[in-house]
Amino acid sequence: MDEREPLLRAQGVTKAFPGALALDGVDFTLRRGEVHALLGENGAGKSTLVKCLTGAYRRDGGDLLLDGRPIDPRDTQAAQELGIGTVYQEVNLLENLTVAENLLLGRQPRRMGLVSPGATRAAAREMLAGYGLDIDVGRPLGSYSVAIRQVVAIARAVALSGKVLILDEPTASLDAREVEMLFGVVEGLRDRGLGIVFISHFLDQVFRICDRVTVLRNGRLVGTRETAGLDRLGLVNMMLGRELSEETRAHGRIDGPGGAPALAFRGFGRAGRIAPVTLEIRRGEVVGVAGLLGSGRTELAETVFGVTPHDCGTAEADDGTRLALTSPRAAVAAGFGFCPEDRKTDALVGDLSIRENIVLALQARRGWARPVPRREQAALADDYIARLDIRTTDAEKPAGQLSGGNQQKVILARWLATNPRFLILDEPTRGIDVGAHAEIIRLIEELCAAGMSLLVISSELDELVSYSHRVIVLRDRAQVAALEGAGITVESIVSAIAAPGKAAGPGPAPDARAPAREGAGA
Amino acid sequence: QTIGFSQIGSESGWRAAETTLTHQQAEERGIDLKFADAQQKQENQIKALRSFIAQGVDAILLAPVVATGWDAVLEEAKEAEIPVVLLDRTVDAPEDLYLTAVTSDLVHEGAVAGQWLAKAVGDEPCNVVELQGTTGSSPAIDRKAGFEQGIAGHDNIKIIRSQTGDFTRTKGKEVMESFLKAEDGGKNICALYAHNDDMAVGAIQAIKEAGLKPGDDILVVSIDAVPDIFKSMAEGEANATVELTPNMAGPAFDALAAYMKDGTVPPKWIQTESKLYTQEDDPMAIYEQKKGLGY
Amino acid sequence: MSRTQDFLRRILPQVVTLAVVLGLIAAVYPGFFDISMANGRLYGSVIDILNRGAPVALLAIGMTLVIATRGIDLSVGAIMAICGAVVAAAITSGFGLAPALGLALAAGLACGLWNGLLVVLFDIQPIVATLILMVAGRGIAQLVTEGAILTFTHEGLIFLGSGAIFGVPTPVAIWLAAGALTLLVVRRTALGMLIEAVGINRRAGALAGVGAGALIVAVYMVSGLCAGVAGVIAAADIRGADANNAGLWLELDAILAVVIGGTSLLGGRFSIAASLIGAMIIQSVNTGILLSGFPPEFNLIIKAAIIIAILVLQSPRLRGGPRLRRSGGRASPRKQAPRDQAPAEKKERVPS
Amino acid sequence: MTSRHLPLAATLLIFLAAYAACYAQFPAMLSTRVVGNLLTDNAFLGIVAVGMTFVILSGGIDLSVGSVIAFSGVFIAVMLRDTGLHPLAVFALLLLLTTAFGAAMGAIIHLLEMPAFIVTLAGMFLARGMAYVLSIDSIPISHEFYTTLQKAYWLMPGKGRLTLIGGLMLLVVLGGVLLAHRTRFGANIYALGGGVQTARLMGVPVGRTTVGIYALSGFLAGLGGIVFSLYTSAGYSLAAVGVELDAIAAVVIGGTLLTGGSGFIAGTLIGVLIMGLIQTYIIFDGTLSSWWTKIVIGILLFAFILLQKGLLWATTGRRWNLAGSG
Ligand SMILES: Nc1ncnc2c1ncn2[C@@H]1O[C@H](COP(=O)(O)OP(=O)(O)OP(=O)(O)O)[C@@H](O)[C@H]1O
Ligand SMILES: Nc1ncnc2c1ncn2[C@@H]1O[C@H](COP(=O)(O)OP(=O)(O)OP(=O)(O)O)[C@@H](O)[C@H]1O
């Protein structure tokens, strides 16, 4: 072991869920002044370990020592009092409270017994100062974007962490600029001697900031290593227990299919959400969508799928028939599919079984009177559990009990089951481990080979590059560029995103975007 | 001349009839009647009285849902010099707070029913089952007390079971069914006393469905004299009922008219008659004349 | 694992509870289980329970579906009154039985449609949306009967209330049939799953192409229809429409039945069979109280005590069974709590 | 004024408009008498509605308040009749009881994870049952202290009275506003309404808060009972039937979401006044039959809720809403 007395030590932590041994005697040590990566496939047990450390779950076995003294946080409040601050995997803040209230909940400054809103807001602004986003802390959190919420969650956790800061996939919905900013903060804390636990599926981020890594697999400890002198492939092997051949392209795919467009959107848009876009997609073509946070990618997707019906323009199928995309129902009928960005609220039906979640869309399209036979359902479920390698004990497990990444796969399976002609993926690889990441990219290529057209939104540019035939770039909720085959490179996309108008400042400032969602909190 | 009328609600056929008659009486006298239905809530009645006072009506008719709790608002009426007449139930407030009360004597009604039963059974032993009104309501309490007075001294008459039927037919039937079960198929039961006719009508059906003959196997006596009970009497299924006249407004208006004309102060209590009807009084005829009254 | 097994496991706690309650009553009142034949009709306390429980049972069928969509229907009592009034008015004004029943049930459907539209179209919270009809409905019913009790003598109609089919009281036959039918429709088609999906996460359901709006309206209409049938039975039972008291406060009993049946008020997984058993449990308690011969002022306390006992026994903390409550406060699914914790949380807190 | 305050503004606007409309039809409606009555007659409702608001803000519901009012009345009456205790002592005792009662319900809801709707429904039966057991017939309260309290009012110009209980209600509302927006407890209540699991992860003491909320509701229901007993100077076990529904309606009309997490105490006051206004209007009209009364109340309820929605949609622009408000 090491000479330095560890800050936080977990020994033989065990945690069982009905039908799943999530943690099996895991040891974990965190030193002062280190950033320690916690890695593993989806469902490896990372979040569960974190929740056991912070008392969100009662562990079934194992000891926790903080500064060598045994601790046993009964609930997250106790953990906070011990100086352990945490950002959980799904942003755990309250959208009905204001940003300030979220930041200071439980610690509001008081004047003669009464909480003083003014002082609270001031304190909140102070807390956010270091994060380069000055938003109106008096507005409900719900009116801000995923990214902004993520940063707020981090700020709260940092403020609470006297000794230990735990970040469970904090960068999942952040873009490069915000990630850099976050790392700045983390390094600051490290230098102040805090111990930081960092969970992520972005390996380059891990190499960029972490001193050591601990890898879990199927709830067991695989090992702990110094990051220095560890190479990417070796790390991946530790995580997956197998080789993984990642071939990445330098530029987009040139083998773009020819022929008439299968779908044509003309001047298609919705006032206030996305400026009219004209877009033609051929069978078997992958069109990527790039842009900064809040650039309107999700709006584009939602408008195409009829979630927020378009108010201008038309959509035509190859046979010239007009498609009425007035509602998701209509879109599904037209053979569309849509994996939303925010799977928790927009896609997952937590209490239904994996099987039911997978057949849901198919069933909806067939109508209630023609149920998918139970046997067929089971077959479908098992098939996709195998194909997407969804980690679960069986198909009847409530989907809500799956780990983040596996939930994502279930949603994907839901739409594949309907084999749509046109599939929209909004951040399909968000929160997905390297193995599954490769899986999904392979899948995307398979699908378009099989003649399906895809519209893929992603913040990971090299990923976009590697599977897109074409990429359209959005800024301020309008299309600003379209790149083709060889013209698609990370650099070209970045420059397109940042092209003229960039003068307006370093990317659309959050507060500038804020009004975009006026009233959304109500 | 404007008169405000705060009615309890329309929870039973009898009350509906009282409301109808009050409107009729007012019309005959050319009175502009302001009607407020309190949905069985005292607070609403108090609100109504207050609003009447605020509107400055000439007089107020009040059918109090409960005896207590009127002092304050009656005080206000008095200060505003608005005479208040109580209908069909009295209140326990100082007498000077209201002009008069036109009511029947609930206890007396029960007593009449009791005496009838005592006479009917002579000195054979008789087990009575009782269907009470809504628990806690003054008619339920008084009619129970009255009946017990009525049968006092007749040790052959015993009340063996007493449950609430909430003044409704449904509950009356349901409760009677369980009475019949509990008293081995009704063989122990010699008479039924119901605090109102509606419950009796329900109970009669229960008795029939149990294969017994109401009116013979089990005597049925109840209170109110609503039309349907006379139908049952005509068919020999009910034996007696005590009338509670729905025309309380008539006497009230007369008293008010006199008072306003030359200040003749009416007696504090204008008691309406509690008439006993049995199968002898040609029930069908009474049914015919009553069924128009909006019961 | 077979579906019948799942089914039995699902309703087991309710069955046990019912058995216990019946046992208790039998202890207080020996003759409880005797059943005899009296003028062509089964006769006995148990039959009374089945018979008297009919309205609540029927209401519980519709209420279960409504609650499964995260809704609630406070208006069923009032709808009972309306439909009872309509059928009585129709019969007394010379309609035949069929058209009279048709009118009444149509009224029920219309009421349900109204509720559904308020919830879906105007996006009014179910409890308030249905509160409106709860208040106004009785008024409408009285408007039909003009405050009086509309008595009728039409034998056919009366048969629905106090007749018997092969000795089985008609109301019992009706609610059993209705229950079986609904159960079949819901489980043999995809309706059940779609309803549950919408109830758990309406937005996700809609995004998956489920016609959530139509589904919810339909569910409220079913509830209205069930209430309509219940209203007709209640009226037929007393040979008259009592607009003021028919179905008074029955909505609470119906909701209680659903919850005792283990369906969460937060929507989602539901079981009609369990709700029906729940209804019978409640009726057993009521009948038991009547048989026990306590003075009426104790009725409520006894009822409350028994209910609390039942719920405590069924509570997820003491029994790993159906959860009555899930991670709370899911106003808009956007504010949904991380679902993957809810079940674990429950597990966590079981004292070991 | 952020988007959060819109419902409040909308409600206020509607109330004023409605009052103006009533005034146009019955000029007498503007008299201080009517205003005074509006406060006095709805004092008990207002007080329990404040408690109900807290419960609903936390995503729960409390059906027991009506019965608790009845119980309180009977309890006070019996105590004053059978014991020599001074009313104030009885009040203290009662508030202790009802607060404990509420706390107990909160504890069951939290510990046994049972739905508030059902637990408080049982509470509703229990409380009224207790009232019956104490006494089924109504008991007058004739303690001189009561008369002095009832005599304590400020005669406004125009013979309208601002009574003690009316004032008390306003005080309770004021206290409620402070509690909701100026204390950590208040913030925690909103947090629970936002999502119990999330609140728990953020370190909100869920158990303590839940118990606190229902205890508070119980306390205010007891206070409402005291006010009601002052209002009627009697205890009656059948009193205040269905008041819980009135309270819920008032809270919702006041712009609070039944699903919890968003709403205002002040809005509830307006909601209560709107309910009172409906009653007053119907009485002033005085031509409605029993059944039309019910129907019109329903229609007016509907109208108010619809107006509110309309105003909100008009101001925020109707957002496409697949989720519904639950
Ligand atoms: N509430 C729960 N009930 C039952 N099983 C659960 C629950 N939560 C997690 N699990 C199981 O525990 C295992 C670990 O889950 P966990 O969320 O810790 O994975 P993870 O490492 O965080 O994955 P990801 O990278 O996708 O977040 C998974 O197999 C999951 O199915
Ligand atoms: N400035 C903003 N204020 C509030 N909400 C925003 C803002 N920008 C975006 N959002 C919301 O956050 C979500 C994601 O942002 P949006 O869809 O506009 O851009 P995007 O490119 O899809 O960003 P993301 O990378 O998060 O998908 C959407 O629901 C959007 O409505």
Ligand SMILES: [Mg+2]
């Ligand atoms: Mg995780």
Ligand SMILES: [Mg+2]
């Ligand atoms: Mg997006």
